[in-house]
Amino acid sequence: MRQADRLLRGGFVVTMDAGRTVYADGYVAIRDGRVVGVGPDRECDFEAADTRRLGEVAVLPGIVNGHTHLSNGISRGLFDELPLADWVDRGMWPTLRANDAETTYHGARVALAENLLNGVTTTVVGEFGSPNHDAVDGVLRAVTESRSRAVVARISVDSADDHDPSQATAPDVRESIEGALAEVSRLRGEYGSPLVEVVPEALGVLRCTPEMVREFTAYARAEGTRMTMHVASSPDERDEALHRFGKGSIERLAELDALGPHLLIAHCVWPDETERRLLAETGTGVSHNPVANLMYASGVAPLAEMIEAGVRIGLGTDGASTNNGQNMWEVMKSAVFLQKSRFGASWGSAELALELATLGGARAIGMDAEIGSIEVGKRADLMVVDLLRPHLVPLGTWPSNLVYSGNPDAVRTVLVDGVPVVEDGRLTMWDEDEVVRGGNAAADLMNTRTGLTDMYRRRSSWTWRR
Secondary structure, three states, rough: EEEEOOOEEOOHHHHOOOOOOOOOOEEEEEOOOOOOOOEEEEHOOOOEEHHHHHHHHOEEEEEEEEEHHHHHHHHOOOOOOOOOOHHHHHHHHHHHHOOOOHHHHHHHHHHHHHHHHHEEEEEEEEEEEOOOHHHHHHHHHHHHOOOEEEEEEEOOOOOOOOOOOOOOHHHHHHHOHHHHHHHHHHHHHHHHOOOOEEEEEEEEOOOOOOHHHHHHHHHHHHOOOEEEEEEOOOHHHHHHHHHHOOOOOHEEEEOOOOOOEEEEEEOOOEEEEEEHHHHHOOEEEEEHHHHHHHHHOOOOOHHHHHHHHHHHEEEEOOOOOOOOOHOOOOHHHHHHHHHHHOOOOOOOHHHHHHHHHHHHHHOOOOOOOOOOOOOOOEOOEEEEOOOOHHHHHHHHHHHHHHHOOOOOOHHHEEEEEEEEEOOEEEEEOHHHHHHHHHHHHHHHHHHHHHOHHHHHHHHHHOOOOO
């Protein structure tokens, strides 16, 4: 018998391999953080001290959340019903000024806890590095403690063009290219690990100068790392890009030689046919964030057309201040249902949604050789889902029920590199109650500094009494 560190036996094993093989009674063997065996349980020739006999469960690849802002875990609900331009001016800039390493740490723990309990094993995170330079440190501290996989982008802006208020930047948030990249290098040195990668982000072509986009692209290519951006994310951005450049944001990035497999762009709601072709030809990754796009009336992204064009595309939640949840199951359901509203009930499937959330996300961030499927040689990032739940009846249609019920409560175990980060529906690295208490305390501090919770109450139609 071959030896493994951990052995899962029984249940449905959804491999997401090239043939999309599902073993109705399968096994997964794990050694040194990697999958060393997978197949029908009757063919298992592994043994391990930690052997788990599974019942009516599904073992799936871990979910990749392709776009979020973890520090927003304590900003949930503050900006409801605010138009995007007002959200930026009255919400985002004041929040950034109020944030420090302690508040971002607690916000990130809240958001990470929700992601992990939902079955997310990899998060792609964007966090502003200015005006308070230690804010990203707080997020990275939480990410490191969580023992989950993450790509953490330090966001920068430097443009002083305020022609369109919805695309303007506050002066105290702008920073120099040299200073921003020096901070990226510092964070990479202090927090980089086999699980955590720190990368640069030039927020967008309207809030960053061409020089910043070019220099950040050159840095990512020279370091052999990734880069992220927010692109084509709203009608305002679409119209302002046409006003400034005479072309869309993606064509502008092509003009700046910024597209490529190093780049992951978030949202991408308004790419035209030419831009979709450019994304596919250059291997640029996209995170499709349908729930956030709906919340801010940003439009319905052409997901079907991007898939048809061959774009590397995954799914993301966006931050808790623009969604408001971190529920990737809700995102999967919304992604498919929105396209059904465009093309009819026969479009897509729950299986497609699960593929986009796992292997699709891995491809979008250029990590599909390591994660995204349960195959020999890949990292053992996976989740175990209990199928004996009311919302998953009948058992015979569980893949559909998992996605279209949109309920993450059935996730029981989550492994990253073969190590449990969720066991029996509970976090292994933090006390969940303490995470919640810390988040609420940090949110109270944020309100003291910004008054945003008080502003939320003033917008309410309810009568609040003490």
